[in-house]
Amino acid sequence: MNGAIILWDIDGTILRGGGIGQRTLEKAFREALGDGHAARVDLGPVPFHGNTDPAIIAAGLELFGAPVSEAMVAAIAERYLAILGAEVARENPFVRLPGVLELAERLAALDFHQGLGTGNLEAAAWLKVEAVGMRQRFAFGGFGSDAADRAELLRIGRDRGARQLGLVPERCRVVVIGDTLKDIAAARAIGAEVVAVATGGESHAALADARPDHLFESFEDVEEVIAAIT
Numbered sequence: 001m002n003g004a005i006i007l008w009d010i011d012g013t014i015l016r017g018g019g020i021g022q023r024t025l026e027k028a029f030r031e032a033l034g035d036g037h038a039a040r041v042d043l044g045p046v047p048f049h050g051n052t053d054p055a056i057i058a059a060g061l062e063l064f065g066a067p068v069s070e071a072m073v074a075a076i077a078e079r080y081l082a083i084l085g086a087e088v089a090r091e092n093p094f095v096r097l098p099g100v101l102e103l104a105e106r107l108a109a110l111d112f113h114q115g116l117g118t119g120n121l122e123a124a125a126w127l128k129v130e131a132v133g134m135r136q137r138f139a140f141g142g143f144g145s146d147a148a149d150r151a152e153l154l155r156i157g158r159d160r161g162a163r164q165l166g167l168v169p170e171r172c173r174v175v176v177i178g179d180t181l182k183d184i185a186a187a188r189a190i191g192a193e194v195v196a197v198a199t200g201g202e203s204h205a206a207l208a209d210a211r212p213d214h215l216f217e218s219f220e221d222v223e224e225v226i227a228a229i230t
């Protein structure tokens with residue numbers, strides 16, 4: 001290992017799910033909140049991009065006028081995971097974005113230690129990367145189920161990666177790869193480098209304004225990305 005840790009965001013960075021996350025979560029809310037809420041469960045006003053699952057669920061509860069408690073967030077999360085698993089088993093909606101598998105393989109060959117840094121609940125994160133054939137590329141992660149705050153979950157992911165390498169986290173080179181302004185801000189908050197890609201929720205111009213270390217329209221040209229990171 002070269003002692004460098006990569007933390008990959010999932011949605012909009014590695015893959016796209018065509019809105020299955022929101023649809024599935026709305027179904028989980030309908031089941032959990034009961035008939036009185038069924039007609040007005042629309043998570044449209046809740047920002048999904050770059051947000052963590054627990055924060056999205058809490059925002060949904062608030063939006064629907066339901067009490068926000070840890071138990072309620074956990075109950076909806078559990079339903080969400082069950083429905084997501086069943087939906088993906090029935091018809092896998094996830095599409096891998098161009099170049100990401102090749103990029104992860106090249107980084108592995110260069111001895112980067114790769115994990116996930118994602119707002120997804122851990123079980124949803126592994127299910128999604130499995131659905132696009134990349135489960136074995138990632139050895140660890142920081143997840144939405146670890147912390148609702150994105151910087152905090154990146155820190156947890158980094159620490160797990162460093163522990164696997166037997167290194168002190170603060171002395172590791174850490175590179176965050178993500179598609180939103182929140183990925184960039186959270187990476188900065190833990191002192192990490194950040195590679196932004198405009199394949200998800202944010203425009204190239206908006207990402208450029210946040211001054212990531214590197215910015216790509218997509219990861220189609222893998223060698224260009226490798227040259228920037230190495």
Ligand SMILES: [Mg+2]
Pocket residue numbers: 009010011012013049050178179180200
């Ligand atoms: Mg994302």
